[in-house]
Amino acid sequence: MNYNKKTIYDVDVKGKKVLLRCDFNVPQDKETGEITSNKRIVAAIPTIKYLLENGAAVIACSHLGKPKGEWKEKLTLAPVAKRLSELLNHEVIFAKDIIGEDAKAKAAALKPGEIMLLENLRFDIREEKNGEDFAKELASMAEIFVSDAFGTVHRAHASTAGVAKFLPAYSGLLVDKELSIMGKALDDPKRPFVAVLGGAKVSDKINVINNLLEKADTIIIGGGMAYTFKKAQGYEIGTSLLEADRIDYAKDMVKKAQEKGVKFMLPVDNLCAKEFSADAEPVLAEGNIPEDLMGMDIGPKTCEAFADAVKNAGTIVWNGPMGVFEFDKFAGGTKAMAKALAESGAVTIVGGGDSASAVEKLGFADKITHISTGGGASLEFLEGKELPGVACLLDK
Numbered sequence: 322m323n324y325n326k327k328t329i330y331d332v333d334v335k336g337k338k339v340l341l342r343c344d345f346n347v348p349q350d351k352e353t354g355e356i357t358s359n360k361r362i363v364a365a366i367p368t369i370k371y372l373l374e375n376g377a378a379v380i381a382c383s384h385l386g387k388p389k390g391e392w393k394e395k396l397t398l399a400p401v402a403k404r405l406s407e408l409l410n411h412e413v414i415f416a417k418d419i420i421g422e423d424a425k426a427k428a429a430a431l432k433p434g435e436i437m438l439l440e441n442l443r444f445d446i447r448e449e450k451n452g453e454d455f456a457k458e459l460a461s462m463a464e465i466f467v468s469d470a471f472g473t474v475h476r477a478h479a480s481t482a483g484v485a486k487f488l489p490a491y492s493g494l495l496v497d498k499e500l501s502i503m504g505k506a507l508d509d510p511k512r513p514f515v516a517v518l519g520g521a522k523v524s525d526k527i528n529v530i531n532n533l534l535e536k537a538d539t540i541i542i543g544g545g546m547a548y549t550f551k552k553a554q555g556y557e558i559g560t561s562l563l564e565a566d567r568i569d570y571a572k573d574m575v576k577k578a579q580e581k582g583v584k585f586m587l588p589v590d591n592l593c594a595k596e597f598s599a600d601a602e603p604v605l606a607e608g609n610i611p612e613d614l615m616g617m618d619i620g621p622k623t624c625e626a627f628a629d630a631v632k633n634a635g636t637i638v639w640n641g642p643m644g645v646f647e648f649d650k651f652a653g654g655t656k657a658m659a660k661a662l663a664e665s666g667a668v669t670i671v672g673g674g675d676s677a678s679a680v681e682k683l684g685f686a687d688k689i690t691h692i693s694t695g696g697g698a699s700l701e702f703l704e705g706k707e708l709p710g711v712a713c714l715l716d717k
């Protein structure tokens with residue numbers, strides 16, 4: 322896949338209307354609807370500022386939550402418009418619809434240096450279905466399309482890919498950063514290239530492992546998914562997470578790694594518990610895990626071995642926690658991994674979702690080269706899949 326895409330620096334935006342796809346899918350308080358984190362709005366600001374300062378009229382759009390084509394008052398983007406306006410210190414005009422009369426009138430009247438936000442794209446079922454008529458209507462309000470919502474580039478929706486059929490399409494600064502850092506890491510990594518994978522399930526990461534076996538020098542497996550691999554190697558794993566139907570796959574992967582000369586590392590000791598609970602007493606098990614215990618985190622010897630393996634790496638990609646990091650007693654392995662990455666001197670890339678929140682929660686975020694803003698998108702990136710929201714952008 323070609324990641325070398327034209328950006329907003331490659332086009333003269335002066336006096337142009339720009340349709341800007343953002344990821345304003347912010348977390349909200351379930352009761353009050355209040356926005357609980359500004360992070361995604363803040364992440365969009367550099368691109369918005371650049372466009373406004375360079376004389377574009379910006380028509381921003383985003384989805385919020387999963388309204389599934391229905392108009393849901395709780396999922397209106399009106400509070401996002403207000404918060405964006407506060408953060409930008411600039412008026413944000415809010416349209417009461419998406420491609421309706423209000424949006425079209427406001428878009429037509431929009432002047433250079435002004436910004437408006439359309440209502441939640443997913444209030445229209447045609448957004449997620451990539452309806453061509455919907456994409457065409459969206460595009461009709463603008464002259465240029467800019468994609469800055471990395472969290473949705475793995476989806477072929479009207480506003481992420483469909484509109485590029487009707488408008489010249491460029492990446493925003495956020496998407497460009499994701500592409501240049503992750504794209505380089507995968508295509509031309511500084512070696513040794515170490516991939517650290519964790520999280521609950523092997524089945525979620527099969528394509529990631531397949532792809533990384535072709536590229537990485539070392540693959541480290543932790544988290545719940547490690548136990549299927551341990552079982553495949555003949556170890557007892559007690560009541561730990563197991564995907565019995567993936568045991569053969571796990572055996573194949575280890576064999577393939579050996580053939581390719583890729584170092585494949587699994588936990589050698591584990592912190593276990595009698596039950597899946599934050600209050601459970603941690604019990605250390607080396608090698609086999611007793612039948613009444615489940616592996617909840619990697620043990621101290623494993624932490625040391627994994628940290629040692631990343632110490633001299635040139636590039637490290639990490640996706641998925643090493644244990645049940647939500648429980649303090651079992652967060653040690655994930656913390657040790659975050660610290661090892663932070664201290665490594667390598668180009669360090671943390672995939673979105675749980676590993677990103679772990680790194681942030683544990684206070685190592687500022688020592689990581691890049692924390693991806695897209696969970697699903699960064700996983701599909703690591704799978705080597707073509708991302709529709711990237712493929713549709715103009716090549717450099």
Ligand code: AMP
Binds near residue numbers: 525647
């Ligand atoms: P994923 O979404 O696949 O990245 O998985 C993240 C989840 O995996 C987190 O909620 C962790 O609590 C969970 N997890 C990590 N290690 C284990 C484990 N040993 N047993 C059960 N769940 C785990």
